[in-house]
Amino acid sequence: MSELKRVRAAVLLIGDELLSGRTQDLNLREIALFLAPLGVQVAEARVVSDEIEEVAEALNALRSRYDYVFTTGGIGPTHDDKTADAIAHAFGVGIDVHPEARAILETHYKSGPLNEARLRMARIPDGGVLIDNPVSKAPGFMVGNVFVLAGVPSIMRGMLLGVGPHIKGGAVVAARTLRCKGLREGDVAAGLTALDEKFAGVSFGSYPWFGPEGIGTHLVARSADPVALEAAVAELAALVQSLGVEPVEIEA
Amino acid sequence: MSELKRVRAAVLLIGDELLSGRTQDLNLREIALFLAPLGVQVAEARVVSDEIEEVAEALNALRSRYDYVFTTGGIGPTHDDKTADAIAHAFGVGIDVHPEARAILETHYKSGPLNEARLRMARIPDGGVLIDNPVSKAPGFMVGNVFVLAGVPSIMRGMLLGVGPHIKGGAVVAARTLRCKGLREGDVAAGLTALDEKFAGVSFGSYPWFGPEGIGTHLVARSADPVALEAAVAELAALVQSLGVEPVEIEA
Numbered sequence A, B: 001m002s003e004l005k006r007v008r009a010a011v012l013l014i015g016d017e018l019l020s021g022r023t024q025d026l027n028l029r030e031i032a033l034f035l036a037p038l039g040v041q042v043a044e045a046r047v048v049s050d051e052i053e054e055v056a057e058a059l060n061a062l063r064s065r066y067d068y069v070f071t072t073g074g075i076g077p078t079h080d081d082k083t084a085d086a087i088a089h090a091f092g093v094g095i096d097v098h099p100e101a102r103a104i105l106e107t108h109y110k111s112g113p114l115n116e117a118r119l120r121m122a123r124i125p126d127g128g129v130l131i132d133n134p135v136s137k138a139p140g141f142m143v144g145n146v147f148v149l150a151g152v153p154s155i156m157r158g159m160l161l162g163v164g165p166h167i168k169g170g171a172v173v174a175a176r177t178l179r180c181k182g183l184r185e186g187d188v189a190a191g192l193t194a195l196d197e198k199f200a201g202v203s204f205g206s207y208p209w210f211g212p213e214g215i216g217t218h219l220v221a222r223s224a225d226p227v228a229l230e231a232a233v234a235e236l237a238a239l240v241q242s243l244g245v246e247p248v249e250i251e252a
Helices: A027-038 A052-065 A083-091 A099-108 A116-122 A153-160 A185-198 A226-242 B027-038 B052-065 B083-091 B099-108 B116-122 B153-160 B185-198 B226-242
Strands: A008-014 A041-048 A068-072 A095-097 A123-125 A129-131 A140-143 A146-149 A174-181 A202-211 A214-223 A248-250 B008-014 B041-048 B068-072 B095-097 B123-125 B129-131 B140-143 B146-149 B174-181 B202-211 B214-223 B248-250
Touching: A008 A027, A008 A052, A027 A041, A027 A068, A027 A153, A041 A052, A052 A068, A052 A083, A083 A095, A083 A123, A083 A140, A083 A146, A095 A099, A099 A116, A099 A129, A116 A123, A116 B185, A123 A140, A129 A146, A146 A153, A174 A226, A185 A202, A185 A214, A185 A226, A185 B116, A202 A226, A214 A226, B008 B027, B008 B052, B027 B041, B027 B068, B027 B153, B041 B052, B052 B068, B052 B083, B083 B095, B083 B123, B083 B140, B083 B146, B095 B099, B099 B116, B099 B129, B116 B123, B123 B140, B129 B146, B146 B153, B174 B226, B185 B202, B185 B214, B185 B226, B202 B226, B214 B226
Parallel strands: A008 A041, A008 A068, A068 A146, B008 B041, B008 B068, B068 B146
Antiparallel strands: A041 B041, A095 A123, A129 A140, A140 A146, A174 A214, A174 A248, A202 A214, B095 B123, B129 B140, B140 B146, B174 B214, B174 B248, B202 B214
C-alpha cells in the first residue's frame, strides 16, 4: 500500500472542576470520535486548571508537537474563564473585542443586558477566526492550529459542526472489535503478541470485561490499511477459536 | 490562620483506548474524589498512548513537579501493557519478577496456568512496593512518589484502598455549592469577580446548567480555610439573592 499520512491532534481540557472531580469530562471521547472519520487521531490529552500560565505552557507544548489542538472550557463570562487570554499569551498576540463576535452577542442579548461580563465572550486573540456556536451563540474560535471550544458538552458538540471544514485529515484509522465471552487475557496474550509482531501496520488492543453475564475480553485491531486490517481480524478470530471461544464482531 | 501546606498530585491515564474514544475515562474523577479528603489536590492530568517513551516522558515531567503521581492502565498481561517497563525506564532502574507478586499470582492461578503472559503482571521495577489488588489479585505498585494502578475502574478503586496509608496529605480543600435556578452567569459575573478579589484564600467557580427544569448556574466556593469559606459562602448567597434568585446549597 502507499504511504498514508498520519494527522494527529491533542486535546487540552481546561477547568478546575475536572481536576477536583466535581465534573466528569465527556469531551475528550466526543472529540476523538468526531475526528476519527476525518482522518485525525487524538494522540495526547491534558487537563489543566484555570490558570493562564498553565494553559499557555500546555498549549505551547502541544501545538508544536501535533497537527491540531482542541481546547475545551474557560470561554464563558465569569472571572474564572481565562482561556482566551491564555491563548493570546501562548501565541504572543494581543486580544480585543472582535466586531463580528460582538455583533453576534448584541443580536442574542437584545432582550437582556450585553454587560461587560458578557462582552468578555467577544474577546478574541488577534488573528482568530470565529467558530459558530449554534447552541448558545457566544462563539468559539480558531488561532493557528488551535481550536478553542466551550466546556459544556452540548455546546462543545454544536461547535464541532463548524470545525470540520477547517480540518485537513490524513489516513483514516479503522477499528474492528471482537467480543470474546469467557476469554481471559492471559490465555490469548501469547498469540496476540505473535499477531502484533506479524502485522506491522496493525495495532492490537485487549480489554477485559466483567459483567452480569460473566467475564470476557474485547480484542480490537486498528489500522489505516483496510487490506491488512481484514487479514489481521481473520487471524485474530482464528486465534480466539483455537482457544475454544467463538468471537462475535461488534460495533465499538 | 496559619499557613497550610498544599499537597498536589498529577494523574497519568495510559491507554490508546482513551485517546481513540473507545473507552470513557472514569478514573480521573475517582482519584480526585478519593484524594480530596486526604488533603491532596489533583493539579494536572495527562492521557498518553501505550508507548514506553511517551509514558516515561510524561511521568518524568509530572513526578518532578508534583508531590504524587497516579498512573492508571497498562499493567495487564498482554503485549500492549507497557506501563511497568515505562516506569522502570523513567526511573532508570531495572525490572524483574517480584517474588511476592509472583507468590500472589501463584496462589490465584493455582487452578489455571500461570503462563509467561500472566507472569508479566509480577514484573515490578526495582525498589517498587506492591499495592494490594483485592479485586483481581495482580498487584499495583509504588515507586518513589508514583502509584501505578490498574485501568479497569472497579480494579483501580480496589487498589486505592491500599494507597491511603502511603499518603502524607496537607490542607484539605473544602468546596460548597450553591444551586441557583434561573441565574445566568453573565448576570452574576461582576459580583463574582468582586468576591474573588475580596477573598484571597477562596476560589470561586461558576458552572451553567441547562436541563428539563430550565437553566441555572452552580456557584462553587473552594478553600482550605473553613472560616474564610463560611464568610465567602454567606456573601455569595447574598449576592445571588440581590439578583432576585434564591440559592439552594447542595452536595456536589
